[in-house]
Amino acid sequence: MLKPDAAKPKAALLFGSFNPLHEGHLAILRYLAEHRLADELRLVVSPQSPFKQGQGLLDNAHERLDAARAAVAQTGLPVIVSDVEFDLPEPRYTIDTLRHLQRTEPDKEFVLVMGGDNITALDSWHLADELLRDFEIWVYPRPGTDAQPYVDAFNARPCVKGVKYFKDAPQNNISSTEIRARKVLTYDVIIIGGGITGVGVARDCALRGLKAVLVERDDLTVGASGRNHGLLHSGARYAMGDPESARECIAENRILKQIAPHCIDACDGLFVTLPEDDLGYQQRFIDACLAAGIDAAAIDPAEARRIEPSVNPDLVGAVLVPDASVDPFRLVFANALDAAARGAEILSYHEVRGLRRDGRRVTGIDVWDVRGKQEKHLEAPVIVNAAGTWAGQVAAMAGARITMYPDKGTLLVFGTRINQLVLNRCRPSSDADILVPSDVTTILGTTSQRLEPKEIPGARPTPEEVDLLLAEGSKLAPALLQTRILRAYSGIRPLIALDGAEEGGRHISRSFVLFDHESRDDVPGLVTIAGGKMMTYRLMAERTVDLICRKLGREVVCTTAEVPLPEAIARPERFGGRVICECENVREDEIRYAIDQLGARTLLDLRRRTRVGMGSCQGQLCALRAAQMLPEPDVRGFINERWKGIYPVAWGEAMREAQLAQWMYKEQNL
Amino acid sequence: MTFDTLIIGGGHSGLQQGIALQKQGRSCLIVSTGESPRRFRDPEWSQEVERHRFEDLGGFWLEDRVLGGEFSGTNEGEILNRIFTESRGEKALDAEQFILATGSFYSGGLMADPEHVWEPLFGLDVFFEGGHKDWVRPDFFAPQPFMSFGVLTDAEGRVLRAGRPVLNLLAYGSVVSSRCAR
Numbered sequence: 001m002l003k004p005d006a007a008k009p010k011a012a013l014l015f016g017s018f019n020p021l022h023e024g025h026l027a028i029l030r031y032l033a034e035h036r037l038a039d040e041l042r043l044v045v046s047p048q049s050p051f052k053q054g055q056g057l058l059d060n061a062h063e064r065l066d067a068a069r070a071a072v073a074q075t076g077l078p079v080i081v082s083d084v085e086f087d088l089p090e091p092r093y094t095i096d097t098l099r100h101l102q103r104t105e106p107d108k109e110f111v112l113v114m115g116g117d118n119i120t121a122l123d124s125w126h127l128a129d130e131l132l133r134d135f136e137i138w139v140y141p142r143p144g145t146d147a148q149p150y151v152d153a154f155n156a157r158p159c160v161k162g163v164k165y166f167k168d169a170p171q172n173n174i175s176s177t178e179i180r181a182r183k184v185l186t187y188d189v190i191i192i193g194g195g196i197t198g199v200g201v202a203r204d205c206a207l208r209g210l211k212a213v214l215v216e217r218d219d220l221t222v223g224a225s226g227r228n229h230g231l232l233h234s235g236a237r238y239a240m241g242d243p244e245s246a247r248e249c250i251a252e253n254r255i256l257k258q259i260a261p262h263c264i265d266a267c268d269g270l271f272v273t274l275p276e277d278d279l280g281y282q283q284r285f286i287d288a289c290l291a292a293g294i295d296a297a298a299i300d301p302a303e304a305r306r307i308e309p310s311v312n313p314d315l316v317g318a319v320l321v322p323d324a325s326v327d328p329f330r331l332v333f334a335n336a337l338d339a340a341a342r343g344a345e346i347l348s349y350h351e352v353r354g355l356r357r358d359g360r361r362v363t364g365i366d367v368w369d370v371r372g373k374q375e376k377h378l379e380a381p382v383i384v385n386a387a388g389t390w391a392g393q394v395a396a397m398a399g400a401r402i403t404m405y406p407d408k409g410t411l412l413v414f415g416t417r418i419n420q421l422v423l424n425r426c427r428p429s430s431d432a433d434i435l436v437p438s439d440v441t442t443i444l445g446t447t448s449q450r451l452e453p454k455e456i457p458g459a460r461p462t463p464e465e466v467d468l469l470l471a472e473g474s475k476l477a478p479a480l481l482q483t484r485i486l487r488a489y490s491g492i493r494p495l496i497a498l499d500g501a502e503e504g505g506r507h508i509s510r511s512f513v514l515f516d517h518e519s520r521d522d523v524p525g526l527v528t529i530a531g532g533k534m535m536t537y538r539l540m541a542e543r544t545v546d547l548i549c550r551k552l553g554r555e556v557v558c559t560t561a562e563v564p565l566p567e568a569i570a571r572p573e574r575f576g577g578r579v580i581c582e583c584e585n586v587r588e589d590e591i592r593y594a595i596d597q598l599g600a601r602t603l604l605d606l607r608r609r610t611r612v613g614m615g616s617c618q619g620q621l622c623a624l625r626a627a628q629m630l631p632e633p634d635v636r637g638f639i640n641e642r643w644k645g646i647y648p649v650a651w652g653e654a655m656r657e658a659q660l661a662q663w664m665y666k667e668q669n670l
Numbered sequence: 671m672t673f674d675t676l677i678i679g680g681g682h683s684g685l686q687q688g689i690a691l692q693k694q695g696r697s698c699l700i701v702s703t704g705e706s707p708r709r710f711r712d713p714e715w716s717q718e719v720e721r722h723r724f725e726d727l728g729g730f731w732l733e734d735r736v737l738g739g740e741f742s743g744t745n746e747g748e749i750l751n752r753i754f755t756e757s758r759g760e761k762a763l764d765a766e767q768f769i770l771a772t773g774s775f776y777s778g779g780l781m782a783d784p785e786h787v788w789e790p791l792f793g794l795d796v797f798f799e800g801g802h803k804d805w806v807r808p809d810f811f812a813p814q815p816f817m818s819f820g821v822l823t824d825a826e827g828r829v830l831r832a833g834r835p836v837l838n839l840l841a842y843g844s845v846v847s848s849r850c851a852r
Contacts, residue, residue, distance in 0.1 A: 460808065463801075463802060463803035464803070467784065470784075636811075639810055640809070640810045640811070643808075643809075643810035647806040647807070647808060647810075648806075649802075650782075650802055650805055650806045650816065651782040651783055651784050651802045651805075652781075652782060652783060655775045655782045655816065656775050656776045658775075658806070658814075658816065659775045659776045659816070659817070660776055661810070662810075662814055662817055663776075665810070666811065
């Protein structure tokens with residue numbers, strides 16, 4: 001039987017960060033009040049919990065204090081919310097606060113109230129013996145913990161003032177940690193997908209003052225955005241068959257050269273006619289280009305050989321067009337960094353687990369934070385599906401149907417820059433008819449093969465595709481056959497069926513579609529931007545954010561065509577330190593920058609941010625050196641990933657590298 | 671100057687043979703391009719140290735590139751009469767016994783295009799199967815067929831040329847197919 005001390009009134013203290021104060025806390029206060037166990041009840045809000053730093057919902061201590069006061073006031077309970085710890089010096093141990101209270105209020109007796117889950121660790125508290133000797137402790141039960149043995153053990157010790165266990169007090173199956181996990185974060189726009197389209201939408205939103213969050217289940221650029229030939233189209237490729245795409249391309253070509261010059265090599269391109277091709281096609285091609293607003297001019301074959309010595313010397317015609325080469329990794333990270341600098345949140349390694357619904361409306365998403373290992377809940381009035389090849393799956397979660405036509409393209413990277421200009425065949429599009437210079441390498445593309453969705457995860461280059469690429473590509477530039485192939489890789493084109501053409505004669509477009517699922521499928525809150533090309537990502541983002549602004553009633557003009565992109569990946573010459581990757585001249589300081597500023601954790605992350613392992617040694621010499629600097633060194637996975645690109649081209653010089661890799665890595669315990 | 675044994679290749683295998691033969695009192699000449707990869711299974715191995723050991727035992731070292739050889743036929747097999755090098759031109763080198771220790775793909779002792787694997791100095795018989803699609807496995811850590819490719823030898827370690835043994839040309843090291851390696 002507990003009796004209040006007649007000499008000194010008892011003040012029971014419940015310590016905590018109360019982030020937030022919840023029903024479990026209030027239940028124990030109510031119990032103490034109803035049973036008149038203490039003369040006074042106090043909540044002691046700690047300015048911070050050293051164990052929960054950086055996880056809080058209410059990171060500001062004063063917000064927590066105010067929230068606790070408001071919550072207590074609502075209950076009408078006679079509880080004082082104390083900010084006494086706010087003025088105490090750090091470190092603030094419970095015993096220090098109790099001593100402080102004893103000194104300032106000597107006429108009161110202070111009792112410490114704690115949950116049964118805390119008593120188990122009481123011995124590890126600062127000056128625990130002193131605390132047990134001088135202060136009574138009241139324990140309330142917590143689900144999942146049987147505090148009784150601990151209470152008994154403490155009471156059996158000498159010099160313990162008394163530990164009381166209110167076994168019958170109400171248990172509340174709740175904790176602040178769980179509540180934080182349930183907390184919903186709200187935004188204006190949620191973007192699903194961290195490819196060029198998603199980051200483009202995020203940047204456009206940020207520039208227009210919308211609060212945007214982007215979630216990507218893997219790293220940025222892992223899909224088609226990091227697996228293409230890096231061609232900055234002039235539009236000439238589409239002039240004959242798809243004049244609308246051609247016009248979009250040339251407009252965006254001019255804009256991107258202005259806003260992202262650091263991502264672009266404005267090298268120009270040639271469309272060449274070979275003896276086996278129809279020379280009559282060339283004039284029709286030029287007419288179509290001019291009609292679409294693309295500067296295309298026929299040049300003499302001799303002049304073509306002079307400006308592009310690698311071209312097949314047998315060519316019978318050539319057309320000069322403003323094609324260029326773009327670094328897709330730089331372009332994606334430039335957009336993402338600028339979006340983040342302007343207030344957008346970019347959450348890579350966050351996988352969408354489900355959509356939050358209110359009737360048919362999509363109100364948010366549940367995401368799994370892969371690296372933080374926790375679930376998060378995000379809500380926004382508009383959710384943008386920019387999942388590329390996986391857009392169909394995202395739409396399906398909302399009960400909307402869009403049909404994607406994933407199409408595999410395989411490309412080859414050559415170890416030297418063979419051509420100075422982009423080389424195209426002047427004929428209807430076919431396999432292996434584009435040769436794009438890419439920094440110090442050349443990329444030959446591409447093949448085209450329709451895939452079933454289940455085939456997407458295992459899509460790899462095949463030796464047959466490599467043979468086809470070489471046979472056709474060497475007609476453009478015969479030197480290809482004598483040049484070392486660094487690797488082969490495959491990307492998936494996220495082609496989409498246009499509405500109204502999904503049944504029967506399927507019309508697949510290379511152009512993009514923007515679906516407002518509210519009008520299309522009666523699914524308010526969801527928008528899909530899909531299809532299209534890297535080339536037109538900015539325009540796709542502009543149209544998407546125009547629609548978002550209309551939906552939100554916040555008409556703001558798009559400025560992405562004028563505001564230049566920052567230099568996301570700083571130039572190598574800016575960095576010092578030991579050289580880690582000789583092939584791409586990546587130094588220690590750049591790797592630190594990628595880890596600290598660009599969020600790299602694994603070797604694969606690092607490759608996408610610094611080009612480590614993309615040069616002539618394909619990571620064999622640098623992987624172990626770079627791995628030592630990374631939080632998650634995954635050498636085995638990295639080497640297998642690089643091997644995916646080497647084995648289909650294992651002959652000639654690539655065979656030497658293949659053998660070296662086998663010697664170096666096979667016998668090590670990775 | 672004549673030598674008992676002429677070794678083509680101054681890497682791990684060539685030097686190992688050269689040192690062993692010098693110790694047995696045979697006079698050896700090693701013709702080496704001067705470049706050798708480090709030995710991956712034995713990181714302590716140093717071409718420079720071993721070369722000094724070889725020369726201290728009286729061995730001769732010539733930095734040159736072998737271009738090819740001249741063969742003659744006998745009933746039992748072929749004989750390599752002499753070899754030609756880049757810098758000696760017409761002045762061929764001859765020896766009673768030759769040893770091929772030119773290494774594998776990495777060192778240029780073997781070469782490959784998409785359909786063939788060959789030994790570039792003498793056009794010796796090489797073990798390989800199929801085309802490039804058959805030489806590799808998608809899993810890096812699985813056994814890779816191409817790692818077993820190399821020149822074929824008979825039971826005495828003599829290389830084969832068009833199916834006939836070359837009586838005075840032995841092969842050592844990674845140029846030899848692992849199917850024939852002793």
